Amino acid sequence: MIKMMQPPAVPVFPFFGGPEGPPKSANDSATSQAGYDDGKKVKIIVIDDESLIAETVVEILNEEGFDAVSASSGLSAIELAKTVRPAIVLSDVIMPGLNGIETGIKIRETVPNCKIILFSGQAATVDLLEKARERGYRFDVLAKPIKPEHLISVIRSNLPSQ
């Protein structure tokens, strides 16, 4: 089993090659347009306490031209968001410490325009979402396991309008 790593300021992927970062695909230039926003790559934070999931999702998104980083807990994600200022936050709901919903709300305090998308493998999520709805927050939820293609299209549809 992969051990959980401390959330680094800059994501490091020991399994995905050297410090140059993940290899870009050949069609990078063709798809990169869609991930751009004002000339910059769309910043995404992926939060999941299981690092394999967080890292593979980050890899997939970066493949598509996004600028994704991972965090393994709500608290570290909130800190990260202050510097990264993501356009989209993708978070698991059930996590030790702050759950995904609370994390999303907190990040929205510092990054008001950020879109929060939740994914979860548990039915208990529904109750938490109800409670959030009562407080005026509506979040989209995706059910694990998520097909990467579907995830990408959801993110694309949530991009700030161009």
Place this chain on the structure above:
Amino acid sequence: MTNFRNSLSKKLTAMNMLVSGGALLIAAVAFFASDLITFRANLLTNTSIQAQIIGSNAVSPLIFNDARSAETTLSALRASEHITYAGIYTSKGEFVAGYWRDTRSQPVQLPAPGAEQDQFSYFGKGQFELVRTIVFQDKPVGFVLIQSDLGAITDRLRTYGLILLSIVTASLIAALALSRLFQRAISQPIMNLAAAARLVSRKKDYSIRAKPPADPDEVSLLVAAFNEMLLEIQTRDSALQESELQFRSLADSIPQMAWMGDSTGSLTWYNQRWYDYTGTTPEQMAGWGWQSVHDPAVLTDVLAKWRAALSQGHAFEMVFPLRGADGTFRQFLTRALPLRDSKGQVVRWFGTNTDITEQLRSEEALRQTEKLAATGRLAASIAHEINNPLEAVTNLVYLARRQPANVEKYLQLADHELDRIAQITKNTLGFYRDSVSPSSVNISEVLEEVLALYTRKLQFKKISLACDFGKDIAIFGYPGELRQIFANLIANAIEALSEEGNLCIRATRIASEFGNGQRGVRITFLDNGSGIPPADRKRIFEPFFTTKKDVGTGLGLWLTLGLVEKHHGSLRFRSSVQPGRTWTAFSVFLPERPVAN
């Protein structure tokens, strides 16, 4: 009509006769006595007068010594038929002349003169004698002696006797006649009353009334009281019948079967439900006949328990099957209570049988449902356990296709995740299957299997786990059920713990539980969670009792207890709600072999 030796009529008759006869007798005797006294006085007076007359006539014969004229004077006495002798005597007592009524005989000797008195008389045996001094010019010149028989008196007495006799006879007859009358007036009403009472007793007809006597008197009071009493009895009787009817209606309307028995346990009455259900007749069921509708396999136990209850006079409670009219057996909860008299002796037994077949079925269905629900809950948690690795594998496969250069690494990672999934499904999907027959089960292994399921939860809540499992502790039991028991107790402990709590599980071999030499295993689950409040402690094993408002079904401990009992083990707990020192410990004892105590 019974004839007493001293019947009322005879008594009355006797009384009557005594009274009237007695009164008459006394009156008669008094009258006769007074009459006799008067008569004697008269006799004396008459004789005295006669003596005086004779005396005055005899003065000159005496002076002139004329015996013949004295005799003539005396002969006048012949007129009195009762004078037997009269004589004239000189003052010296010498006989001068005499008169004899019957044959002439010797003159009677003059009795010696007593004191100076004119007259001397006495009543002797059958005769009366009078002596009078003849006085001439204040000088006694002689005596007159007259003797009379008492024939007059005798005659009188005879007459009186006859009168008395006739009076007595007449009174007796009158008394008898009166008695007849009295009988009609007194005895008859009383006899009627007695006859009426007997009729009432015999026919048990309380509408009969005694006829009062024609004349209102004390007997009519008695009759009135008697009739009033009959009315009271009649009222009571109909009230009793009413009550009896009510009881029977009640007894036949309740859904239970009910019965009554005497103090020896022999049953004397069953309600209609009993006969309807069993299709039997009262003759078949009376006494100990109910045994015929029992299951022979348990009948011995039933009899033993029933006899024990009878001899000790304590309540009887037991569940056993009874055969219905269609031949099938249904389960009944039977209770019987003794009824005691004022001295505390059992006089009667009341019992009911309640059909709990449906209830038992419902309970079983509930257990199955809960098992399914638990499986469902388990499936939900499994789903989550599996979803994460699946998510990882999905992503890795996608990346492997997009990045052929890194296929090897991605597939290796995917392999790991697939192993993880396989382990989870293997462990848990076979988890809640009921075991058909017992087998040897290693307790430590089962505990570790169950704990594996809760690893994430423990990590989530940062609960520290301490385990102390003895080596190779095994019992003969049902593996699936044991897993359920441990899962429930562990889940409850985790639920009760807040973050960073402690859970301690210990399993040890026991040589002798309760000091009865029973060998087995004790597993203790100790948590320092919030504890069980004293108010809840009696109820935690009740079905549907829960303190977890939304999450719990309240069936966990109820099911667990049932499973522990299936192993003939015991489940106990202790808890403290002292602030700062709250804890709960559940302790399961499982015997080495599941045998009945």
